[in-house]
Amino acid sequence: MPAPRLVQQIIAFTGVGVVAAIIHYGLLLGLVELGGWQPVPATLVGYIGGGLVSYWLNRSLTYASDRPHSEAGWRFAVVAGVGFLITFGVMSGLVGRLGLPYFPSQIATTLVVLVWSFLAHKYWSFGRS
Numbered sequence: 001m002p003a004p005r006l007v008q009q010i011i012a013f014t015g016v017g018v019v020a021a022i023i024h025y026g027l028l029l030g031l032v033e034l035g036g037w038q039p040v041p042a043t044l045v046g047y048i049g050g051g052l053v054s055y056w057l058n059r060s061l062t063y064a065s066d067r068p069h070s071e072a073g074w075r076f077a078v079v080a081g082v083g084f085l086i087t088f089g090v091m092s093g094l095v096g097r098l099g100l101p102y103f104p105s106q107i108a109t110t111l112v113v114l115v116w117s118f119l120a121h122k123y124w125s126f127g128r129s
Helices: 005-034 039-062 069-097 102-125
Strands: none
Touching (some): 005 102, 039 069, 039 102, 069 102
């Protein structure tokens, strides 16, 4: 028996998230460890890199959206923008204010943004028009 559509979407979203996270975390680690960047700006650059890949893969694989790029693109950008602000806020709080290590802080931040992004993209960015 095939998995319900929601379960399939969660599995696909997770797979896309792994690819996007590899790009995000790769940029974060490279910029901090090799480039001498501070963690918060580095994670924001990583977020943008992962977000670009996430748009294309989620649109085609996770949600199989037929919403035109002219609609889905700006909606995705709004959701990603909110996720960007969440990333900034959580990372600034955990690393900047609490002095926690940046990598575990990024993992916690990713989980928060993951829930926000899945629901917002499912019901708004790529939902049926």
